[in-house]
Amino acid sequence: MDEPLSHLRAQIDEVDQAMLDLLARRLGLVAQVGEVKGRHGLPIYAPDRERAMIAARREQAADRGVPPDLIEDVLRRCMREAYVHEKNMGFTQQAPDLGPVVVVGGAGAMGAMFARMLTLSGYAVRTLDRDDWHRAAAVVEGAGLVLVSVPIHDTVEVIGALPPLPADCVLADLTSVKRAPVAAMMQAHAGPVLGLHPMFGPDVDSFAKQVVASCPGRDPDASAWLVEQIRLWGARVHDVTAADHDAAMGLIQALRHFSTFAYGAHLASEDRGLADLLALSSPIYRLELIMVGRLFAQSPELYFDIIAAGPDNLELIERYHARFGEALELLRSGDAEGFTRRFTEIGEWFGSYAERFLEESRSLLAHADSTR
Amino acid sequence: MDEPLSHLRAQIDEVDQAMLDLLARRLGLVAQVGEVKGRHGLPIYAPDRERAMIAARREQAADRGVPPDLIEDVLRRCMREAYVHEKNMGFTQQAPDLGPVVVVGGAGAMGAMFARMLTLSGYAVRTLDRDDWHRAAAVVEGAGLVLVSVPIHDTVEVIGALPPLPADCVLADLTSVKRAPVAAMMQAHAGPVLGLHPMFGPDVDSFAKQVVASCPGRDPDASAWLVEQIRLWGARVHDVTAADHDAAMGLIQALRHFSTFAYGAHLASEDRGLADLLALSSPIYRLELIMVGRLFAQSPELYFDIIAAGPDNLELIERYHARFGEALELLRSGDAEGFTRRFTEIGEWFGSYAERFLEESRSLLAHADSTR
Numbered sequence: 001m002d003e004p005l006s007h008l009r010a011q012i013d014e015v016d017q018a019m020l021d022l023l024a025r026r027l028g029l030v031a032q033v034g035e036v037k038g039r040h041g042l043p044i045y046a047p048d049r050e051r052a053m054i055a056a057r058r059e060q061a062a063d064r065g066v067p068p069d070l071i072e073d074v075l076r077r078c079m080r081e082a083y084v085h086e087k088n089m090g091f092t093q094q095a096p097d098l099g100p101v102v103v104v105g106g107a108g109a110m111g112a113m114f115a116r117m118l119t120l121s122g123y124a125v126r127t128l129d130r131d132d133w134h135r136a137a138a139v140v141e142g143a144g145l146v147l148v149s150v151p152i153h154d155t156v157e158v159i160g161a162l163p164p165l166p167a168d169c170v171l172a173d174l175t176s177v178k179r180a181p182v183a184a185m186m187q188a189h190a191g192p193v194l195g196l197h198p199m200f201g202p203d204v205d206s207f208a209k210q211v212v213a214s215c216p217g218r219d220p221d222a223s224a225w226l227v228e229q230i231r232l233w234g235a236r237v238h239d240v241t242a243a244d245h246d247a248a249m250g251l252i253q254a255l256r257h258f259s260t261f262a263y264g265a266h267l268a269s270e271d272r273g274l275a276d277l278l279a280l281s282s283p284i285y286r287l288e289l290i291m292v293g294r295l296f297a298q299s300p301e302l303y304f305d306i307i308a309a310g311p312d313n314l315e316l317i318e319r320y321h322a323r324f325g326e327a328l329e330l331l332r333s334g335d336a337e338g339f340t341r342r343f344t345e346i347g348e349w350f351g352s353y354a355e356r357f358l359e360e361s362r363s364l365l366a367h368a369d370s371t372r
Numbered sequence: 373m374d375e376p377l378s379h380l381r382a383q384i385d386e387v388d389q390a391m392l393d394l395l396a397r398r399l400g401l402v403a404q405v406g407e408v409k410g411r412h413g414l415p416i417y418a419p420d421r422e423r424a425m426i427a428a429r430r431e432q433a434a435d436r437g438v439p440p441d442l443i444e445d446v447l448r449r450c451m452r453e454a455y456v457h458e459k460n461m462g463f464t465q466q467a468p469d470l471g472p473v474v475v476v477g478g479a480g481a482m483g484a485m486f487a488r489m490l491t492l493s494g495y496a497v498r499t500l501d502r503d504d505w506h507r508a509a510a511v512v513e514g515a516g517l518v519l520v521s522v523p524i525h526d527t528v529e530v531i532g533a534l535p536p537l538p539a540d541c542v543l544a545d546l547t548s549v550k551r552a553p554v555a556a557m558m559q560a561h562a563g564p565v566l567g568l569h570p571m572f573g574p575d576v577d578s579f580a581k582q583v584v585a586s587c588p589g590r591d592p593d594a595s596a597w598l599v600e601q602i603r604l605w606g607a608r609v610h611d612v613t614a615a616d617h618d619a620a621m622g623l624i625q626a627l628r629h630f631s632t633f634a635y636g637a638h639l640a641s642e643d644r645g646l647a648d649l650l651a652l653s654s655p656i657y658r659l660e661l662i663m664v665g666r667l668f669a670q671s672p673e674l675y676f677d678i679i680a681a682g683p684d685n686l687e688l689i690e691r692y693h694a695r696f697g698e699a700l701e702l703l704r705s706g707d708a709e710g711f712t713r714r715f716t717e718i719g720e721w722f723g724s725y726a727e728r729f730l731e732e733s734r735s736l737l738a739h740a741d742s743t744r
Contacts, residue, residue, distance in 0.1 A: 005414075008405050009421070015398045016429055019391065020443055024436045026387045033380050042377075049381070057388055064396045070453050071392055077445050080738060199654040205738055211654045238651050248649055251642060252657045258703070259631065262696040265714060268721035269695060270623060270688070277620055279610050282571035282583045285624045287736065288663070293722045293729035300715035304708050314703055316642070321696055323641060324634040328693055331630070331686055336676050342637060343672035349640035350665045357665035364659070366452060366577055367739045 023078065030082040041092030044083055045208045045234035069363075083208035083234060091232050093122035095225040098144035099166070100124040104158060109202035110174055111149035117207070117233055137163040145226065148173035148181070152305040159184040167191050170223045174198055176249065177309040178215045178242035186217055193217025194226065195242060197249075198235075208234035215242040246310050254313040255320055257303050260295050267292065284365050395450065402454040413464025416455055417580045417606035441735075455580035455606060463604050465494035467597035470516035471538070472496040476530060481574035482546055483521035489579070489605055509535040517598065520545040520553070524677040531556040539563050542595045546570055548621065549681040550587045550614035558589055565589025566598065567614055569621075570607075580606035587614040618682050626685040627692055629675050632667050639664070656737050 037044060054075055058068035101118050105111040106127025119125045128139045140146055140163055148171075150158050155175045165171060172194040175181045182195040195215035204210055212235045214227060227237050240248070267274075274289075281289060295303065307313060330339045347354055409416060426447055430440035473490050477483040478499025491497045500511045512518055512535055520543075522530050527547045537543060543561040546568050547553045554567040567587035576582055584607045586599060599609050612620070639646075646661075653661060667675065679685060702711045719726055 005405065005408050005412075008401055008408065012398060012401050012405070013425070013428070015394050015401065016425070016443075016447060017432065019394050019398075019446065020429060020432055020436060020438060022387050022391050022394070023433075023442060023446070024438050026384060026391075027438060029380055029384050029387065033377065033384070036377050036380065040377075053385070053388070056385075057392060060389065060392055061395075064392060066392060066396045066399060067453060070395060070449065071388075073449050074391065074395070074446050075388060077442065077449070077739075081439060081442050199652060199657065203734070209655070211652060213652055240648075240652065244648070245652070248644060248652050251639065251644060252649060252653055255638075256657070256660055258699070259635070259696070261711075261715065261718075262692070262699045263631070264718045264722070265699055266627070266692045266695050267623065268718045270691075271721070272620060272623060274722065274725055276612075276616070277624060280571060280583060280585055280612065280617070280620050281624055283581070285571065285628070288628055290729040290733050290736070291660070291663075293726050294733045295726075296715065296719035296722050297726035297730040300712040300719075301708070303715070304711045308703060308706065308708070317700060317703065319642075320634070320638045321693070321700055323638050324631070324693055324696065327630070327634045327637055328689060331680060331689065334680065336673070336680070339633075339676045340672040343633065343668065343675070346633075346636045346640045347668035349643070350636070350646065350668050353646055354665050354667075354669035357662040358669040361662050361666045362575070364662070364736070364739065367449075367736065 026078055027081065034082075038090045038092065041094075041232065043232050043234060044091075044206070050079060073363075073367075080205065080208075083206040091117075091121040091229070094229040094232065095144065096122070098123060098225070099142040099169070100126050101145045101147065102126045102128055102140050102143045104128045104146060104148045104162070105150035108149055108151075110198065111147075113202045114147060114149065114174065118229075121229055121232070133161075136161075140165055140169070142166060143169050145170045145172065148175070148185075150175075151301070152177060152309045155181045156184040159188050162188055165189050165191065168222065170194060170226060171217075172196055172223065172226065176253065176306055178213070178245045179311075182215055182217050182242045192219040192222035194220070194223040195245075196230075197245065206234055210235045212237050213245050214239050215245055247312065250310050250313045250316045254307045254310055255317055257295065258307050258317050259320070260292050261303070261307075263292050264296055287365065398450055399453065402450075406454075410462040410464065413466075413604065415604050415606060416463075416578070422451060445735075445739075452577065452580075455578040463489075463493040463601070466601040466604065467516065468494070470495060470597070471514040471541070472498050473517045473519065474498045474500055474512050474515045476500045476518060476520045476534070477522035480521055480523075482570065483519075485574045486519060486521065486546065490601075493601055493604070505533075508533075512537055512541070514538060515541050517542045517544065520547070520557075522547075523673070524549060524681045527553045528556040531560050534560055537561050537563065540594065542566060542598060543589075544568055544595065544598065548625065548678055550585070550617045551683075554587055554589050554614045564591040564594035566592070566595040567617075568602075569617065578606060582607045584609050585617050586611050587617055619684065622682050622685045622688045626679045626682055627689055629667065630679050630689050631692070632664050633675070633679075635664050636668055659737065 034044065054072050057071045057075060061068045061071040101123045103111045103115045103125060106115045107129045111127070115125045115127060126139050128136055132139070143166060146162065146165055146169055148155060148159055152175055155173060159173070159181065168191055170192045171185045171189040173181045173185060174196050176197050178195045178197060182193065185193045194217050197213040199211040199213060212230055214237050230237055277289065278286060330342065406416065426444050429443045429447060433440045433443040473495045475483045475487045475497060478487045479501045483499070487497045487499060498511050500508055504511070515538060518534065518537055518541060520527060520531055524547055527545060531545070531553065540563055542564045543557045544566040545553045545557060548569050550567045550569060554565065557565045566589050569585040571583040571585060584602055586609050602609055649661065650658060702714065
């Protein structure tokens, strides 16, 4: 019985090695593409080319009796790798004549990431950190961009402490709240001002498909090159007012992180062995536990800042706590009809997204299954 | 400039088509493996073979300058497909001389899934549903296994209404709570009793890597074949007492689903455009929204049952609500130190899992990025 099996497995191993060779070849070709793109100033993320390519392969797969989702998932995984490669390829400089770029807080992870990308794009990058504040005036001399990337609770103070900047210098920040920092920048500098919020951590593979929120300050034409540069890196730049941004972040970041914190606190207090919980967890529940536990491997200060930064976040979270209490009432009174009614209303609010999300989650969970 | 690019892209397309051919060949070989496994009664999920195979490819990848994670992800995706194929291959029947299997509630999705798997494994499967209850006695005549798969809130009643079963017949259920159903089965039947809880929905690709909780009732030897059969299908069977199971489910299922419900209620009440939120959401936040929204594409009754079924769930959720309130106090008083202290305590409770979860989430989020 082992004989036929090991024979078949030997053949599978051959196929997999051939696959490995193809992947190696593909990476080589992709590296050349990145090089060409870099030379001609093309963005590394080309959605149309991606769509067309995947559609073509899906069709061929169907003809060959291969599940189209299989080839699509494999190709997407390869493309992800491609972006990582391309991101180190160098990028066309959108503002070739710009004076030096100064990253304030360049020693921090996010600041360092932008410093790297700007250097890769041909800019002369200087960094300014706490220790060398005494020479701040010299560092910003002739600067074409000053990019503030410091902890949220220091941002306004640091902006206020900046030395005078060249009149045409762009002053921008990367803080995850926007109202206060943009206001502070408008006050500190009479020239071009732009508020940015990269909606991702400094540990992402690449900018490809990531989102950067962009909040208007002053003289947008003067900072248009910066927005273009970030698009070239692969990110989607989304324009939004500082007020709308901060309100959305309350829901997207503050409430989410805080309830994850509370959930972790509850798990720790209930203190059922995590190993036992995991042993009973299918991939989907494992995923939920992962999304909670991962928080606590990160910086408490950062998360407290994110949660406490938005002036309206506390009230938002208090409203959630109150609504949770109202929902609990349905459970306490065993009101199945009331629960179902509310459930349906919420489903109507989600509209077609609910179905779409269920679909998307299937693919994600299948992936979680396969990495288990 | 387009010229060199389109030339390179043509080569990439060639590589991808070659990849497609390999995938087709691989699926063919895998189908043969499944067929051999089925003939010789081998489980479709072979963790050791999987590990060894991946380790070998990772090494070769490193030698060829291919990121080992790339080949591992591609192979795991292929193996996931393999399980889906193999699951339809048929399985060795673990109890060849068993009388007919009766699935009570065989019309339901979960019941139908087990009926299918049992049929694929060579058992004579009958189903018993509400409409044909009048001939229940005839249906269970000579049965070797009666498997109850009905809505949670009907389970105990349905078990009580079962006709007398053959003395050596195994009585088992698939309910997602276990104390009450197991007790009811012990009372309804003097023979072998086994409580089962498949920790997954009827829409999974296959049993491979899924978890089935198994709670002892009476005479485990008599139902050992059933546990073995489920293992053959690829699932991990985890033994746990009914009490521990229900307590764990309170955390794993009830609290999780309920807070997702409350979170959805909050989003709907705050009523910020979902499209705007998504436009500002990087893949990680999109994932969070997906995990909330997906709930509301599903059955409210099912979820109310899951949440309300466990007798202790209400108190568990009330404790969570109270702890959420305590955590809010830290925010209200702007107590960053207190938050950090608690955050660190929770991190200690998670121990090495926090880091591991952060790692796992990276791969998952990268996957989410690439499907965005």
